[in-house]
Amino acid sequence: MKLTIQVNEGPYQHQSSDSAYNFTKAALEKGHEIFRVFFYHDGVNNGTRLTTPPQDDRNIVERWSALAKEHDLDMVVCVAAAQRRGIVDEGEAERNGKDATNIADGFRISGLGQLVEGAINSDRLVVFGD
């Protein structure tokens, strides 16, 4: 089955991000195709490489990056949600006159159209959040 995953909540605050990761990993292991993982609302905070959790805890951001690398996942952070919450790549930094970037490996910033396109092109849209 072809799936698009939507992650609506930030890391550590809420279990949604963990559940989305575990679901995505399990789906891939079962041979399903992940068309895209789309991060929206506070979910965009899953995409900052500046995250530094305590060493005895899981690193949610690096875990997503590693999964993306292993499976060539398309992980998209919503641009409008990212701008509000300070998730920045080089293009956004230049456009908005910011002095730094923080996007993590494997994530890219793009528009909401990517979510709608994911829903159209997938057999299921699976949403994680409140």
Add this chain to the structure above:
Amino acid sequence: MSETKKFMYLNRKAPYGTIYAWESLEVVLIGAAFEQDVSLAFLDDGVFQLTKGQDTKGIGMKNFSPTYAALGDYEVTKIYVEKESLEERGLTIDDLQHLVWEDEDEDWAEKDSIRLVSRSELADVLAEQDVLFNF
């Protein structure tokens, strides 16, 4: 991407306590460009999103409620409101904005966008959908 799917956006939260309502509306507006068969549903505290006379001055937030009146121009013409959710909150349809759309096929006649449905009727509408966006 020629396939048309039945898209429903479920709005379940009050408008200003969290950002879900506004960011849901942003998806609806962007999604309109994809020419899918779109409908919206308002239930639980989501019915407060459509109330008229919203004034956000006191909380310093943008009042985005006028945007709902523009949905007709985006060809979003099916807006379901759950009757029980209104009743449980002491609201009636008269507390909501009067949302309309213009029917091109009937000389741009103005038609109501809001469809008041019971919880069980809404369940049937949900069962017909291909994609549910839950906000």
